[in-house]
Amino acid sequence: MASRDRAPADILKPVRWQIRLTLWGMAVERLVRAFWPLWSVIFVVLAALMLGLQDLVDVEWVWAAGVLALGGTGWALWRGVRRMRWPHREEAMLRLDGTLRGSPILAALDSPAIGATDPGSQALWKAHQERMRARMLEARAVQPDLRVARADPFALRYVALLALSVALIFGSVLQMRSVTGMGPSGESLASGPTWEGWMEPPAYTRLPSVYLNDITAASLDVPEGARITLRLYGEVGALDVTETVSGRAPDPAEDPEAPAETAQDFEVTQSGTLAIDGPGGRSWELAVIPDTRPTVAQEGEIESSYEGDAQIPFAATDDYGVVSGTARIELALDEVDRRYGLTAEPEPRAVIELPLPMPIAGSRTEFTETLIENFSTHPWANLPVRISFEVADEAGQTGAAEPQVIPLPGRRFFDPLAAALIEQRRALLWSRDNSRDVTQILRAVSYKPDDIFRSAVPYLRLRTIQRRLEGFTTEGMTAEQQDEIAGALWDLALLLEEGDLSSALERLQRAQDRLNEAMKNGASDQEIAELMQELREATDDYLRQLSRQAQQNPDQNQQQMAQDQNTIEMSQNDLQRMMDRIQELMEQGRMAEAQEALRQLQQMMENMQVTQGQPGQGQTPGEQAMEGLGETLRNQQGLSDEAFRQLQDQFNPGQQGQQGQQGQQGQQQGQNGQGQPGEQPGQGQGQAQGQGGGQQGDGGTLEENLADRQQALRDELNRQRQNLPGAGTESGEAARDALRRADDAMDGAEEALRQDDFAEALDQQSQAMEALREGMRNLGEALAQQQQQGQGQQGMAQGGDPGQQRDPLGRNSGSNGQLGTDETMLQGEDVYRRARELLDEIRRRTGEGERPQEELDYLERLLERF
Structure with a gap:
């Protein structure tokens, strides 16, 4: 068999690059496993130098750390050399062959070992x-295994890598130069004595540190409280530091001729001179930027809600930011x-003492916040108090506002008996000596x-309080007993003021009585708004109760309607307009007229009868x-048309006047105010504006009037959204979402x-109209679903005659009071x-002014109806 180290080149030629890459990968793998401690130590040392840690400690610590780093580096290098074994080509070939099927x-x-002469074996x-050999062509280089988790169970290599990453982000390579001047040899010996200095402002100023070696100017502005750090290198005594900025008194026991310390740190407290005397020395005139005290003052009017929540606005400023504040309230006896x-x-x-609220986000150098607290149960509620504000900055400096005398806001009671109980509660808390008089x-x-x-419940509670108070007075009242009686009086006053009402009529009467008392006692605008909202909710509950009674006894209500011919038909919108009128009169201070209007509303509500609606008879809440x-959609369309004409007038002032002469002055531009009960559609509405976009009759500009009308239209939409039927259904929720988008678009149009x-207003108004149309479609689907499920219609005020309704052409709509036919038209989305x-x-x-006036009137009636 041929040697594997010297294998024939033609056999291994197809996989020679795979073997070579595998060999290199094995070399990298063994280098990483052998020398990972070495590069971990190097990373840690580089991170410490780039972060400038050597400048934050004494030179001795730097030398100790250097010796430790050199020792660690030498040990890691010795360990790597000892464990490193360079891989051979045969090892790479065997690893590559092990990844292939059958070791090709x-x-x-x-x-072959046998059969060399046998043709079949050959x-x-x-x-x-x-x-x-064909299978060898499938060979791929083996990736190196760089995992060293078994050798590094504590993941120290990742700690070193993290430290280097932090240094690369927050440090600088230039920081490493400072370590070269800390030794007595090398460049420092050749260049002679040298020095380094830094000026570090207080952290709360968020100002950058200054490297004094780079400052060539003779003067330097320094924040008060900044810290100067100086390091002197070279022969001791060659450099000397003189300064007049720290205010430090010389130590009498110190030898004035002794050499200066090589490391000095002091704080800048005053303006003065800083000089480094000696070779390469420098001097500066330091001008201290004073850290001014924070300021605070009450800002605006103090408001309080009907429930007694006080809103006390204040404004605070500081050159670097306020960190905390306190409000102190004491009795102005x-x-x-x-x-x-x-x-x-x-x-x-x-x-x-109350902590002042601070801004959660943003700058605290200058801000306005509102302290919200409820002092209703405090003995000083509604009595004169002195309130003062105090704020502090991060330097510990404080600033206070001049104390002001104000009545401590608290809940107001409009029920006479409840107000009397609260007055006696205050007298008892004022002094226990008043217990007998109370x-x-x-x-x-x-x-x-x-x-x-x-009812008997509040009377019995008052008798119980009275007996316990008499017993406490005889035996000598303690502070705990005083608080107990005060709490019982407060709960009883709340019961008398709010009531424990199970009947909607009693709740309505109570809301009317409290509003009447508020008129007599002079309530604030916010209290008026809250009481009016309570009256609206009580009125809605009362109408729902009447509607349920009408559904339960329809025959009895029909007989009462037949007997009483002097009935007046009113919708829920008419009642809302009357309550809006009462609130407007109260806010204008016309209390006599408001009381008369409230009396009329009370009389109407007491005499109101509700019957179950019949087809064509009256209007349900959905209708x-x-x-x-x-x-609202028609008014928005008119407002949009007027904004479009104003946009045209900006680019072509003469065209608007010509268009105005073609009959458009009769077109309505939306309501300027609510009509009075009994007005026909269109009455009480503003007509077309004068040409040219000049001043309006009320003295305001056209743009201001358009914006005010847009705001009023948006307020009306918000009121309609609160009473929108179909809650809980998919179509009803979709209608609410669409109207919410319309509200946002109206807000953008107003701005x-x-x-x-x-141009932007027209775009926003177009979005508002589209959202309104979508909301009406969804609401119609919700109402249709309710009718299919057999739900009863909401009741209406009696007296309506369906036969008196008219179609857009002015004709009688017939006995059933319906418009159109019962024939099925288009279905689905197409309709x-x-x-x-x-x-x-x-x-x-x-909008086409050349059409006949009769046709224009007919089209306007269609728009008003549909």
Whole structure:
């Protein structure tokens, strides 16, 4: 058999490159396994030098680390040389042959042992050789196995690699130069004494460090509190440091002629001079940038909700950023009206200290935040207090605002009895000496309970509180008993204010009474908004209850309607408009008119009767929602048309005036205000604007009026979204999503109108209209599903006559009150596509001013109806 080391070249020629690559891979594999400790030590040393760790410790530590690194490097090199064994070609050939089926390389190099003279054996051997050589062509170089996990169970090589990666990202190769000057030999001996210096600002300034060797200017601005680090190399005493920036007093025991220390660190506290005297020395004039104290002040008006949540805005500034703050609240005793239960000396109370909220993201150098807290249960609620703010920066400096006297916001009670209980609670918490007077007042309040209390529950609770208070007063009241009685009075006041109402009518009456008391006592705008929202919710609950009663007793309601001929038909939108009017009058301060409107609403609600809707009779909530969305869509279309004309006027001022003379001044541009009950569609709406886009009649610009109208339209859409039927169904949720997109688009259109960007406004308005159409389609599908499931229609106010409804041509719609026929038209998505095409065509024809006025009026009636 031929030697495998000296195998015939023609046999191994097809796999010579595979053998060579396998041999190189084996060499790399053995190098990695033998020398992985060596390159791990090298990586760690390079990482430490590039990160500049040698500049953060004394020279002695650097020398010790250097000796340790050299020792580790020598050991790793000796270990690698000892374990390294270079692979041979035969080993590579055997490894490659082991990956092939049948070991074809060895088979190709073999020779027959017997049968050399037998022709049959020779033929068989030749066929075997050809098969093995053909199989050799399938050989692929064997990849090296670089895994050394068995030799490195703690993965120290990955730690070294991670350290080098961090150094490459956050370090610098230039940092390695500083280690060359730390020895007494080499370049330092040839160049003589040298020095290095750094100026490191405080971390909270987020300013970069400065390498003093690179500073050639004679002056340098330094933040207050910066640290100067100097390292002197060479012969001791050849270099000397003098400075007047640290304010350090000289040590009397120190010899003034002694050489300066080779490593110096000090903090810059004042402006002065820093000089390095000697060969290669340098001096600088350091100007300290002072770290100013933070400032804080109250910003804006203090607001409080009906529930008593106080919103106290404040503004804080600092040159490098505020890190914390505190609000201190103490009783302003000299400002308190010392009457009734406040005549006695108050019991000492701890000052209220609250942490100020800080911005979660963004800069803290200048910001405005709002402190939100509820002080309703505190004894100082609604009494004058002194509030002061204090903030601190990272340097520990503090800044405080001038104390201000404000009434501590707290919950307001509009029920007279609840307000009286809260007043006595405050007197009891003011001083326990008032307990006897509080007991007498509570006894007087409960003298005739039938005239005051709505039920026996709050009266019995008040009697229990009164008896316990009398017992505590006799035995001497403790602080715990004082808090117990105060908590019981607070809970009773809440019960009287909120009520434990199981009936929708009682809840409605309670909401009306509280709103009436708020008018008398002068409530804030936020309290008015919350009370009006409570009234709206109570009204909705009451109407739902009436609707259920009407469905349960339809015959009785029909008889009452037949007997009472003086009925007025009102929809839910009419009630909403009345409540909006009441809120508007209250916000304008016209309390007398608001009280009269509230009285009328109370009278209407008390006399209201609801019956189950019949086909064509009145409007269900779904029909009201569809009608309201349709009106919103028409107003949005008119607003979009006006914005388009304004855009045309920007590019061609003369064209708009010509178009305005062609009959478009009669076109409606959306509602400028809500119509009064009883108005026909279109009344109370604004007409076309004057040509030229000049000033409006109210003194505002056209752009401002368009933006305000867009905002009002968006507010109306939000109100309609709150009362949208079909909740919980797939189509109903799809309608809500579409209306949410319409709201976002209206918001974008309003912003664009305020910035005079009519092109962007038109795009946003187009998206809003498309979303509104989609929402109406989805809502229609949801209502159709409800009707198919046999759900009853929502009740309506009695008195409607379906026969009095008119079609767009002004004709009577018939006895059933329906428009159109019962014939089935297009089904599926095509019906919505066809309806959209017809609506677009009607709008297009409405904008053509050359059409006859009768046709334009007819088209406008179609748009108003559909």
